[in-house]
Amino acid sequence: MPADIHAEVRRLVALSRDATGAVSDERVRAILDTLTATRKPAAVRPLLKVFHAAVRREIAKGEARIEHAGALPPTAPAHFAAHFSKRYGRPVRPVVSENAALIAGVRVRVGDDVFDASIRNALDRLAAGLA
Amino acid sequence: MQATYLFLAAVTNAPPDTGAFAQVGALLSRFGVNWPSFIAAVVNFALVAIVLYWFAFRPLLKTLDERNARIADGLRFSDEMKAKLADAEKLYAERLNAAAAEAADLAREAVARAKIFEERAAQEAIAKANDILRRADAQLAHDREQMRAELRTEVARLVVEITGKVLSKELSADERARFTAAATTEITN
Structure with missing residues (x-):
């Protein structure tokens, strides 16, 4: 190329x-x-x-892909959009989807950055720590 | 003795006592002695003696002398050979003794070297055995540790998997919602 x-x-x-x-x-x-x-x-x-x-x-980069398990608070997408727009200095719009594999919690992907506060992530970290 | 004296007197032609000479001549004639024949016989005898001496006795004596010399040489050679033989035997005995001593030294040295080699081989064998044991222990420890790690990983995977399944079944909708709300707050703060 x-x-x-x-x-x-x-x-x-x-x-x-x-x-x-x-x-x-x-x-x-x-x-x-x-x-x-x-x-x-x-x-x-x-x-x-x-x-x-x-x-x-x-x-x-302009999207906050929000995956959640369990009911997401109605104001959460707006909060995420405002938070990441301020963080990256560009408009970020929320894209919400449900992911039962997370068990409970939220995972947000903005571009290449991932913010994971789910039980699945906690279990994965626990498995890595025990191994 | 008297005849000899008369003979010499006749040969030397000295003027003997004519009376005595005549008496001797008569006496000899009486015994049949003829002076010319006698002188011829004497000369003949002398010639024969000379010829015999020159051509027979002298070569014979020379041969005897040579033979005696050869015998003497042979005896001397024999004595020399005996002496040389004795020297050779002595030298042989000395060398034999030296060779025996050297052989004994070599044998002792060979025994010592064999002993050293044996000890060294034994030490090397012990070292190799210890090395093998050490490697085996290390390999065993490594395998044990690897098995522990695999077991720990597998147990952790099973624990996480079971925990995940239990949580998926046991968490109520309200609990999930509360957890999700808390996670939202955690990310946005």
């Missing part, structure tokens, strides 16, 4: 952000339309693969 592709992808990702710093659907769509219209498919395919992965990372 040429280094210039990554440089161009970084530039395209920067263009994809809106005024709030989040990746905008409209901007990404506009970039894709421009690329497919101005470049040959064989030439644009590697760039699109890298761009796709980068956009997914950027979207993950």
Whole structure:
């Protein structure tokens, strides 16, 4: 993978952000339309693969994926969004899903960072400590 | 003796006493002695004696002398050989004694070396045996520790698994909600 592709992808990702710093659907769509219209498919395919992965990372950075077991307090998603937006300095929106494997508690993933306060995590740490 | 004297007198032609000479001549004639024949016989005898001496006795004496010399040489050689034989026997005995002593030394040295080698081999065998035992103990300890670790891991896995299943079944909805609320507070604070 040429280094210039990554440089161009970084530039395209920067263009994809809106005024709030989040990746905008409209901007990404506009970039894709421009690329497919101005470049040959064989030439644009590697760039699109890298761009796709980068956009997914950027979207993950803007999402707080909240997994929970047991009833989540109604105000919890908003609290998580506010907390992580302040922590990372960019807008983070909550995406809530239930995960019974956690037994009880919450696991939040923002980009590559994971915050786990579940019983499953406590048991896993207990197993690692006993081993 | 008298005849000899007369003979010498006749040969030397000295003017003997003519009376006595005549008497001797007469006496000899009476016994049949003829002076020319006698002189011829004497000369003949002398010649024969000389010839015998020169061609018979002298070579014979020379041969005898040579034989005597050979015998003497042989005896001397025999004496020398006896002396050499005695020296050789003495030297042989000395060397034999020296060889025996050297052989005894070599035997003692060989025995000492064999003893040293035996002791060294025994020490090496003991060292190897100790090393094998030490390695076996180490391997045994390692295996024991590995088994303990595996057992500990397995027990921990079972404990966690059972605990997880028990908690999944036993926790009520309210308890889960309270725990989740506490976890939310823990993460956001």
